[in-house]
Amino acid sequence: MFGPHLNQDMRGIRVRLLSSRRRHPAAKALLLVFGLFMMGALYSVVAPPVQVSADDTVTQQVEEGRALFAVGCASCHGLNGEGQTSGTIQGPPLAGVGAAAVDFQVSTGRMPMARPGEQAAAKPNRYSDEEIAALAAYVATLGPGPAIPEPAEYTPANISAEDLARGGELFRTNCSACHNFEGAGGALPNGKYAPPLVGLDDKRLYLAMLTGPQQMPVFSDEVLTPEDKRAIIGYLNALHEQPAAGGLALGGLGPVSEGLWAWIVGLGGLVFFAMWIAAKGAKAK
Ligand code: HEC
Ligand code: HEC
Structure with a gap:
């Protein structure tokens, strides 16, 4: 019976309470401070850790690459990859060759070169994938070049x-x-x-x-x-x-050698066939 009245009263009290709090002079300032605090907290959670760790990994990788380079490559390419053009062990400057060249040269085992002066031959590679990536990252800092x-x-x-x-x-x-x-x-x-x-x-x-x-x-x-x-x-x-095709690769050496085979086998066959016909013809007579 008096349920609705009570409800209305309660609502009235609640409204009065809220509006009086909202009217409090410090409310606006508090809300602003709280908002700023939340934004700061959110930002510190989301943004900086990603950036910092990426930078850290890159510099760490470059440093690791620099150290590997000093041990395995600097004797020919110079301590800073500037190259060495005199003396018995020589290597070209590496500024601008890019990470791609290092990846190719080291993963195919061409570098480090065993003996200077010859063509750098492909051989088993001595570096792990991480080490190659580090060397490549270091050389890439010497000058812009093609990336991997x-x-x-x-x-x-x-x-x-x-x-x-x-x-x-x-x-x-x-x-x-x-x-x-x-x-x-x-x-x-x-x-x-x-x-x-x-x-x-x-x-x-x-x-x-x-x-x-x-x-x-x-x-x-x-x-x-x-x-x-x-x-x-x-x-x-x-x-x-x-x-x-045909089961015989013929060395895959192109039209010249393949033509030669066609010549020998094809023409030989024809000659043989002609001789066979001639022999048959002679017998028939
Ligand atoms: C014994 C000497 C020697 C050592 C050690 C050596 N290099 Fe080389 N490197 C050379 C020479 C010489 C060439 C040039 C080969 C050519 O063009 O005939 C070369 C070429 C290269 C190239 C290709 C440059 C281009 O223009 O594309 C890269 C990249 C390279 N070296 C990286 C390395 C790295 C990385 C190491 C260490 C892991 C290394 N080299 C160790 C002598 C050496
Ligand atoms: C002027 C001659 C020349 C031409 C043209 C040429 N190459 Fe080469 N290529 C070479 C030489 C020399 C080497 C070996 C370099 C070395 O040992 O460091 C080589 C190496 C390579 C290698 C590395 C092989 C390995 O065992 O690691 C590949 C792959 C290759 N060439 C592909 C090509 C392709 C694809 C083309 C055409 C788009 C081409 N080359 C054009 C001379 C040539």
């Missing part, structure tokens, strides 16, 4: 038949002069050689094009776009994955 590419850049995904054909064409115009038809490798002047390109992973192929080791020209992204490079990689993969 992401998998999406060098993996030829969903490659079409046209891409493969284009890759083959690009390979024949840009690479086969040194690496031979089908990438079998070949000799170059002055005792140098272009290694065979069989069984190399996508990243190694991409890095070689991007950085142009030793006698090899650099194929920058202006010369061969990343897409072109992927087409070439796709072509090489397809070429070396598929078993040679």
Whole structure:
């Protein structure tokens, strides 16, 4: 019966209480302080730790790279990668070669070079992935150069038949002069050689094009776009994955040797066939 009245009274009291508190002179200032405090707390939770730890990891990696460089590379490339052009052990300056060149040279075992003066040959690599990353991070601080590419850049995904054909064409115009038809490798002047390109992973192929080791020209992204490079990689993969047609690889040395085989086998067969017909004809008479 008096329930609603009581409710109304209570509401009246509550409203009066709230409005009197809101009217308190310190309320506005307190609210402002509280707001600022919350923002500060939120910011300190969200932003700084991320930044600080990223910076820390990078500087730590560069320092680690610098230390590794001093031990394994400085004897030829100078303590600060400035290069060394006199004396018996020499190495080019490394400012501007980029992280990509270090990744390629060290992961293929070319660097550290065993003996100066020869072509730096690929050999088993002595560094862990983290150490290579550290060396690369350090050399990248010496001057701007190509960064290590992401998998999406060098993996030829969903490659079409046209891409493969284009890759083959690009390979024949840009690479086969040194690496031979089908990438079998070949000799170059002055005792140098272009290694065979069989069984190399996508990243190694991409890095070689991007950085142009030793006698090899650099194929920058202006010369061969990343897409072109992927087409070439796709072509090489397809070429070396598929078993040679006819079961005999003929050395994969291109039209000349393959023509020779066609000449010997094909013409030989024809001659044999002609002799057989002649013999048969003679018997029939
Ligand atoms: C015995 C000497 C020697 C040592 C040790 C050595 N290098 Fe080299 N490095 C060379 C020479 C010489 C070349 C040039 C090869 C050429 O172009 O024929 C070279 C080339 C390079 C290149 C390619 C530069 C470019 O223009 O693309 C990189 C990157 C490199 N070295 C990094 C390293 C790193 C990293 C180490 C240590 C892990 C190292 N080198 C240790 C002698 C050395
Ligand atoms: C002027 C000759 C020349 C041309 C053109 C050339 N290369 Fe090379 N390439 C070389 C030489 C020399 C080496 C070896 C360098 C070394 O040992 O450091 C090499 C190394 C490589 C390697 C590294 C092989 C390994 O075992 O690590 C790859 C991959 C490669 N070339 C791919 C290509 C592709 C793809 C093209 C075409 C876009 C090309 N090259 C064009 C001369 C050439």
